[in-house]
Amino acid sequence: MNSVRLSLLCAAVALASGCSTPFCDAPGGLCAPGSANTSALPAPPVRPAAQPLPKPPPEPTPPPAEVFAVTLPGVSAAPSADVPATRQDEAAQGGLPANPPVRMGLLLPLRSETLGAAADAVRAGFMAAWERDRDNITVSVIETGDVAQDVLSAYAHAQEKQDIIVGPLARSAVAALAASPLLGKPTIALNYPEGHGTAGAAPLPPQMLAMGLSIEEEARQVAQLAAADHPNATAMIISTGTPWQRRVAAAFAAQWQRNGAAVRMVELSSPDGYLSDPELVQLRARLRDDPPGLLFSAMSADQTRQLRGALGDNVSTEPTNPIFSTADALPPPPAPAQPAGLGGLPLYGTSALNAGNGNNSPTQELDGVRLLDLPWQIQRDHPAVMVYPHPVQAASADMERLYALGIDAYRVAREIGHHPAGRFSLDGVTGRLTVDFGQGGAASFERIEPAAVVRNGVPQPIGP
Incomplete structure (x- = not known):
């Protein structure tokens, strides 16, 4: 307070004395006597007035924000610009599902002692595919036995409650159903009647599509x-008297002759599953005298290894020591992928040559052999294969293939259930599938399997 009064007093004295500064800059806080007009302090320089800053440029328009739609349980998603709002709103409110409901019946011989394991593998694959993409579909598993009448009775009851039926699995059951008057709903059979695909075979009913794994079709x-x-090469077909091998040999021969080329067939004895050593010696001599352009093995993997070992130049042909059986510990084949001499003849076979599941031979008897098999077995990095779980427990190669059949059977049934008539293709785990169904005539099904060549005992896919 005193400092304020002093300032006011100082200002008054300065005005009275003519001091030029309003502040008490003289010693003692007062203007010096006689300082008026002669010893006044210079006035402080006048600062120029501050210029206003230029206006900043306008902010650029930000890009539209990216919105991520996350569907939470119990929360309806916003309508998409690609879907009519009315249909999507009704679907979100439960008034209209994305696809109409479809009831599927899976008819399998799960009570059969002989086919129970195979049926269970198909069921596991089918349900794995359903779990991944239910798509408003309900599945009922219908168990049957081996007897054809049991299967027909179960089928008749299933038709009353199901929209589409998948099954039966047994060849005889499929034949009995195809010949019966029961078919009234779309039916996907998992096998083929005897003689299907051959000249003169009766067509299946229009409501039945057969999509089994046919080794005869593989041979073709x-x-x-x-x-x-x-x-135009001459093909030599080698098999044993086993029924399935005879069917494979006949299918290859028919297709080869259809192409206008010559074919020769040889059937070897196989006591206890092993090829006859004396017959292998005779076959080797015959091939040396008149070699064909290629060989086709309609046999199993082990028997084909015996054949390849017998044709290798390292195997003795002396009749006193005909060591060709795998049970007799054949010497290892030469290092090249295809042994020299007769062992270098091009050799082809079916998926029967792929034991799979880690059971392929670490030796090289089959290296260079070409065959066909399912993507499930030889293309584990295939996009369609990678999305489905593999069986937890180790299974044989045949059970793995039936599991894959179950997956593709569901995918085909799902497509037919939502689109009962039309033609479509699927990149399946059993091959490239093409289906024509519900067009008024007999349904058609085609499966194209990828080719593979054996390298270091394991089939590796070739081509696209």
Whole structure:
């Protein structure tokens, strides 16, 4: 307070004395006597007035924010610009599902002692595919036994409650159902009647589509593969008297002759599953005298290894020591992928040559052999294969293939259930599938399997 009064007093004295500064800059806080007009302090310089700053440029328009739509349980998603709002709003409110409901019946011989394990593998694959993409579909598993009448009775009851039926699995059951008057709903059979695909075979009913794993169809495709590699070559087909091998040999021969090329067939004895050593010696001599353009093995993997070992130049042909059986510990084959001499003849086969599941031979008897098999077995990095779980417990190669059949059976049934008539293709785990169903005539199904070549005892896919 005193300092304020002093300032006011100082200002008054300065005005009275003519002091030029309003502040008490003289010693003692007062203007010096006689300082008026002569010893006044210079006035402080006048600062120029501050210029206003230029206006900043306008902010650029920010890009539209990216919005992520996350559907939470119990929360309806916003309508999409690609879907009509009315349909999507109704679907979100439960008034209209994305696809109408479909009831599927899976008819399998799960009570059969002989086919129970195979049926369970198909069921596991089918349900794995359903769990991944239910798509408003309900599945009822219908158990049957082996007897055809049991299967027909179960089918008749299933038709009353199901929209589409998948099954039966047994060849005889499929034949009985195809010949019966029961078919009234879309039905996907998991096998083929005897003689299906051959000349003169009766067509299936219009409501039935058969999509089983046919080794005979594989043999026909192998014939086409071999014909593309070796046009107009003479093929020698080698099999045993086992029924399934005879069917495979006949299917290859028919397709090969259809291509206009010559074919020769040889059937070897196989006591206890092993090829006859004396017969292998005779076969070797015959091939030396008149070699064909290629060989086709309609046999199993072990028997084909015996054959390849017998044709190798390292195997003795002396009749006193015909060591060709795998049970007799054949010497290892030479290092090249295809042994020299007769062992270098091009050799083709079916998926029967792929034991799979880690059971392929670490030796090289089959290296260079070409075959067909399912993507599930030889293309584990295939996009369609990678999305489905593999069985937890180790299974045989045949059970793995049936598991894959179950996956593709669901995918085909799902498509037919939502689109009962039309033609479509699927990149399946059992091959490239093409289906024509519900067009008024007999349904058609085609499966193209990828080709593979054996390297270091393991089939590796070739081509696209």
